[in-house]
Structure formats: C-alpha cells, structure tokens
Amino acid sequence: MKLLILGGTEFVGRAVTEAALARGWQVTVFHRGQHAAPAGASAVRGDRTDPATLAALADSTWDAVVDTWAWAPTAVRDAARLLADRAGRYVYVSTGSVYRHPAGPGHTEASPLVEGSPDADAVAYAEDKRGGELAALAAFGEDRTVLARAGLILGPWENIGRLPWWLTRIARGGPVLAPGPRDLGLQYIDVRDLAEWVLHAAETGLSGPYNLISEPGHTTMGELLECCVQVTGSDAELRWHGPEDVLAAGLTPWTELPLWLPPGELYDAIHRGDPAKAHAAGLRCRPAAETVADTWTWLRKLDGPPPLRPRQPVGLAPEKEEAFLRG
Template identity: 35%
Template sequence: MIDRRQWLQLAGAAAAAWVVPGLVAAAMPKPAPPAKRLRILILGGTGFTGPHQVRYALERGHTLTLFNRGRKTREWPGDVEQLQGDRNTGDLAALKDREWDVCIDNPTTLPFWARDAGQLLKGKVGHYIFISTISVYAANDTADADESDALAQYTGPDAMRETQDSVRANMALYGALKARSEAEVRHWFGDTATVIRPGLIVGPGDETDRFTYWPARIARGGEVLAPGSGEDPVQFIDARDLAEWTIRMAEQRAFGTFNATGPATMLRMRGMLEGIRGALKSDAQFIWAAADFLEAQNVSPWGDMPAWIPAEGDSAGFARRSNKKALAKGLDFRPLSATAVDTLGWFKAQPEERQAKLRAGISPEREKELLALWKSRA
C-alpha cells in the first residue's frame, strides 16, 4: 500500500504532467531495445488499446500492418500499412498470401472470428497474441485464483453462429464466447499462442467512463458518495500499460495465458479514491455509505459505483485475480496519479455534450439525494 507521503510525491509529478504531457510516463523505467525488429499485424488497432500498441511498436522500431474496416482514421507517428476488410462478413481477402512475425488480435468476441483468422493465418504468423478478458472465468468467489481457474461454458445451440447482436442482447454470453474464442486460437496456433486476459481497462480514451467517473467527480470537489467501507479491493489496468506490455510480450515470444490486471500489490477502494484526490489536488470529502444501504437504494456496484464490487460471497475474488505470471513477464504499471490526471485531461478535452453526461456512475442530483438519505439514516 502507498502511504500519504508517497501519494503527495506522486501528486506533484502528476500535476507537472498536466502542464508537460508525458512527464510521468517518461519517469518510468525504459525497457531495453528489442533484439529484433518484428513485422506485426494488428487486427483492429483503432479502438481503445490499439492506438497505444501502434505508437509504442513504432517507437520500438517495428513494422506495422493494421487490418480493420477502415471506419476510424488515425494519424500515426510513422509509416503504418492499412488493410481493409470485415471479419463479421468473412471478408479477410486482404490478408491472403501474406506473412508476419506476430499477429495481435484485439477485437474478437465471436468464436467464428477466431476460427476464420486461424484458418487463414495458420503457418503465416510465428506468434498469435489474443486479447481476451478476465470475464472468461466461471466464478469469482475465490481470492488469488490464477489462470488455471475454471472457465465459463457456452451452453447455447451453436457458438459459431452467435453474433454481436446476440451478445448485446445477453451480456452473459460475453465471457463464455471469449472462452470459446480462446479455444479456437489454441486449436489453430497451439504452443505459439499467447492469451492475455485483461481486467478493467482504464485511462485516456476510455469511452465507457468506468474509471473516468471518479477523476471527473472528484475534480468537482465537495461531498462525494463513496461505496462500502473503503476496504473492498479494486483491480484495473491503464490501457497504455496493457498495450506496451503486449508489444514486449511479442518481442519476448512469451507464450501461454496471463491475467493482465493491476496494480502489482493490493489496492483498496479507499486507496484508489484518496490517490485520485491527491493527484488532482481536490478538496473532495468522501462519504462512505454501507453496501447494504446502496443495495436498498438500487445503487448498483460497477455501474452506479464504477470499479467497485463488494468483496463477499460470489464476488469475493472478483478484484483479487492473481497477476503473478504477468508480473514475472515484465508487466508494470504507471502510477495511479498519472492515470487519474491523464484520464481527466482527456475527458476535459472532449466536446461539451460528451462531458455533460457520464456513461457510468450516478448523476449529481441522484448523488445529492443519496447523501441526504445516508446522513439521515446515520
């Protein structure tokens, strides 16, 4: 755990980063140059983590090819080959008769996407890295469970016929279909496959606001409704840390399955919120409301109170996934202060209409109502 003195030191660095972008990141240890320049194919590449992968890979001297639908245009700090197709319709023609050292598969949720890529790229790439999710696990009731934990099982009629619409309609399919996609990747690429299972991905560019809510709310100051006792653990990973480590895993040719979530040591909800407050130099005052009170008021964990789930019962291990394997392979994390400052800076740069309504958390009006109820009850 980080004490108050260390937080104040980090907050000073974060405040400087607000004025001089990248200062906090530059203070992180810089990995040794790669032993070999790689030809990297990224499936996707223009979403949340993909652009961070592209920029970091270019910085490391690698040659990049992106394959996607071409719906998002990006400016890159170097030459990037762009191939266009649509995996949802089976249009992978642009990948035929090509070879790469590494393929990084970012967007796959549906097993038939993994199957189609495997059929086409088997023998054409030396290393296949599949970005999965920590949601593949069948249960979350055990603290410190590792990558060998049982996976969710698909029980529908045909996993290969599931669509993005069916996942949107029933999010319970998400973890099971990701698990089936992992199985497809292993079927086609065997021992040359790497499966990375991120936890909650946060940071600049996150359009879900599942972490952004807290820097945005704490920056406003005043009394802030905070969930539980503050002792529940939380886990997340900055998209930049995930992206950069993925590229380094390609450089290492590190195969296997890895939980990619952080931080390196346990962080509790109180430590996260106080860390954000220190980084932003806010006068926010946290009013901790008991979990049973929030439940009675229909305030949901994760959605209304982002990043938080009570560490009890079926969710006792939800934010306690073991990341020891990933740490041993060099996964590291920038300070929470850097993530908080950079996330808020990104959010404040968005159009006013985007800032007007956060996509996670509760409204100011609802928070005020709940604070009054909690104080009255107490």
C-alpha cells in the same frame, strides 16, 4: 518486428499500436475506418466479419498478430485460420471473465473455465471470449498462442467510461458519494502496461494463458478517488458510506458506481485474482496516481465527451446521488 493488429484504433488496440510504433516496429492495423489509425501505422480497411475484405490480409506476413475481438468467436476463428501460415504468433486479448463463477480469491490460469466454442455466434461476453481463445488455439496451437486474460482495464482512451466518469463527477465538485470501505483494495491494469506486456510476449515468444492484472490491492477506493480530487483540482468532498448503506439504497455496484464492488463473490472474481505468472513473465504496473493523472490529461484534450462504445451507461444520476446524500 512486423505486427498486425486486428482493430488497433480504440482503447486496448490503440495502446498496443502506439506502443509498437514507439518501439520502431512496422505496424499494420486492419479496421473498419470508424476511427483514425494512429500516425505511423499502415492501415488496411476492412470488416473482419466479411470474408471478402478479410482476404486482403492474405498477401502479407507478420511476426505476430494482436487480436482484441470481444464478440462472436467465429470472427476470431476465421481470422486465425487465414493468418496461421502468415504470422508467427497470435496474441489474443481475452478476459478474466472466462473463469467459471465463482472464481474465488486467488484464482490462477489453471482455474475452471466457462464453456465456449470457436464456431459460436455471439452468446455472452465470457463465453464469447472463451470461444475466441479456443479459436486462436485451434489455428496457431498452444506453442504459438498467447491468451492475455486482462482484468479491469483503465487508462487514457478508455471507451467504457468508468474512470472518466469518476474524474468528471469529482471535477464538478461538491459532496460526492464515495462507496467504501475506504481501504477496499482494487485490482486492475493500465492499458499501456497491458500493451507493453503484449508486445513483450510477442517479441520473446511467450505462449499460454496469463492473468494480466496488477497485484490485489494495487490501489484502494480511497487512493483512487483522492487522486481524482487532486488531479482535477476540485473542491469535491468525498463522503464515505459502507456497502450496507449503499446496497440498502438500491444503488447498483459496478455500473452506477463504476469500479466498485462490495466484498463478496463478484469482488473476489474481479479484484482478487492471482497475477503471479504474468508478473514473473515481465508485467509491470505503474502507480494508480499516474493512471488517474494521464486519463484526466486525455479527457481535458477532448473537444467533447469521451468516445464510448454503445452499452449500458455507467455512473450515478445526479438526482439519485443527491437523494442518497440527503439521507
């Protein structure tokens, strides 16, 4: 297989690149050069928002394209139009956020979607991703487009910082605020499982939308944080507190306490989707312990903090955690 990856050097794109190279595929990454391309990939330097550099892709052909773009849908539109006659299939890594709120527990690929336009400039994450979906469909058609609607993505090279924050915090040791309930189910996908499925979809000719995520309750807050304690070898003491206490203290779910959401509409949207279609089409999800251990191994190999995209920081400030635990 000849594969073109638009991006291919960070988190999801990097995982797809490395997985394709491991299969012996010919991989070309089109990127701006801010990060080194994985060894073995052919690199074409350019900015997809610049028509002059995007045109560098006009002289080749590929079996499939993988696109992880998350901003203005016009960038997907322009790339997909250029590549429609040069590639066999377009795999757009989208998001479960395209489902209209409240998505509700058990939402499927047929659930209502947010509005979006392929001709829009950047608006908001969900609308931008939906616009990207529509742009890919307009250029490649329904039979040649895969919409990989990923949920929460974890694993090595994570550039958001959610699991890395928990690992780093727990590695420091001492009392740790653990938001409960302890058996609260979590639904996510390891970036490497996402990558393997994306390549499987490209190779076998799948098309259409898929909720790319584990089964609900694939792990729990308790299991995940206990795995963090185990792999770091920390003396951390997890102190569990219920949602009522955490929210009453003014602590912010998801951002100050990464991954965690109290039961409710947002929790249902993030952690209770229906992934049956993707699992029937070959998706396999590794155990949480493996994701945690491999992410910790990656963190320990870094010379400094993990490379994060500029956005709202994640994680609870030490002084706020200490104040909460003092009660």
